[in-house]
Amino acid sequence: MIKSYARTDIGKTREMNQDYYYISDSLSEVQLYILADGMGGYKGGEIASKLAVNSAKNYILNNFKETPKDKESLIQLIGSSVEYANMVVYEKAKEEKELEGMGTTLEICLIYNNKAYIAHVGDSRIYRIRKEFIRKLTQDHSYVQKLVSDGTITQEEANIHPKKNMLIKALGCNAFVEPDVMIRGFLKDDIILMCSDGLTNEVSNQEIYNIAKQDFERAPIELVDLANQNGGGDNITVITIKNI
Numbered sequence: 001m002i003k004s005y006a007r008t009d010i011g012k013t014r015e016m017n018q019d020y021y022y023i024s025d026s027l028s029e030v031q032l033y034i035l036a037d038g039m040g041g042y043k044g045g046e047i048a049s050k051l052a053v054n055s056a057k058n059y060i061l062n063n064f065k066e067t068p069k070d071k072e073s074l075i076q077l078i079g080s081s082v083e084y085a086n087m088v089v090y091e092k093a094k095e096e097k098e099l100e101g102m103g104t105t106l107e108i109c110l111i112y113n114n115k116a117y118i119a120h121v122g123d124s125r126i127y128r129i130r131k132e133f134i135r136k137l138t139q140d141h142s143y144v145q146k147l148v149s150d151g152t153i154t155q156e157e158a159n160i161h162p163k164k165n166m167l168i169k170a171l172g173c174n175a176f177v178e179p180d181v182m183i184r185g186f187l188k189d190d191i192i193l194m195c196s197d198g199l200t201n202e203v204s205n206q207e208i209y210n211i212a213k214q215d216f217e218r219a220p221i222e223l224v225d226l227a228n229q230n231g232g233g234d235n236i237t238v239i240t241i242k243n244i
Helices: 044-063 071-095 143-149 155-159 205-214 219-229
Strands: 002-009 019-023 031-039 106-112 115-121 125-130 133-136 180-185 191-195 236-243
Touching: 002 019, 002 219, 019 044, 019 236, 031 044, 031 191, 031 236, 044 071, 044 106, 071 106, 071 115, 071 180, 106 125, 106 191, 106 236, 115 125, 125 205, 133 205, 143 155, 191 205, 205 219, 219 236
Parallel strands: none
Antiparallel strands: 002 236, 019 031, 031 106, 106 115, 115 180, 125 133, 125 191, 191 236
16 A cells, blocks of 8 residues: 655745645555646746646546556656646747746656656656665756766765756756656555655755654655755655555
């Protein structure tokens, strides 16, 4: 059985919450979890994140039944849902002048048969906690992550880099986007944690592990509170999912 909990918060410095998420009911046939962190001027980010989450969700729910349940078909389903959501956000931004340049990150996690089918665009993150380890499953699509990957700067330098919020890939900014897609095991007692960068900018991986491991049910509340105590420089969203 899968159980999940979520919390979103405006943080301490923003005027509106541009994060948005969706989590399935634990009894629902499709175990689906989606998180988006929007960006772009007045209301742009708020609209982009909501549109992306709802478009991807509807695409998956409408097509899940007739999709064959093999790995290739399910990974293609979530990849296609990202491309569809991208098109919806991109078209909306073209329609309305004040929404020009809006975009969003997008994290999708579909749980089926002890596996997590994941699609990722941007710098929101998905972690898996298994036994004594926390592992970041996604790679940030950010300028500083590219510098780290190229060996130009260290991870420590990346954490305080002035351009650490600059994305090299986001949803809705171009006519086409290619998400990272992957399949990971999701065994009994594993915890998956999805979050926007409002959490990871303020809270360390070790703190995330400690709090989620101790009580995954309360973890979204406690992690949001901790991020706010540490500055709350952005909107904060946390989803925890456990295979019970």
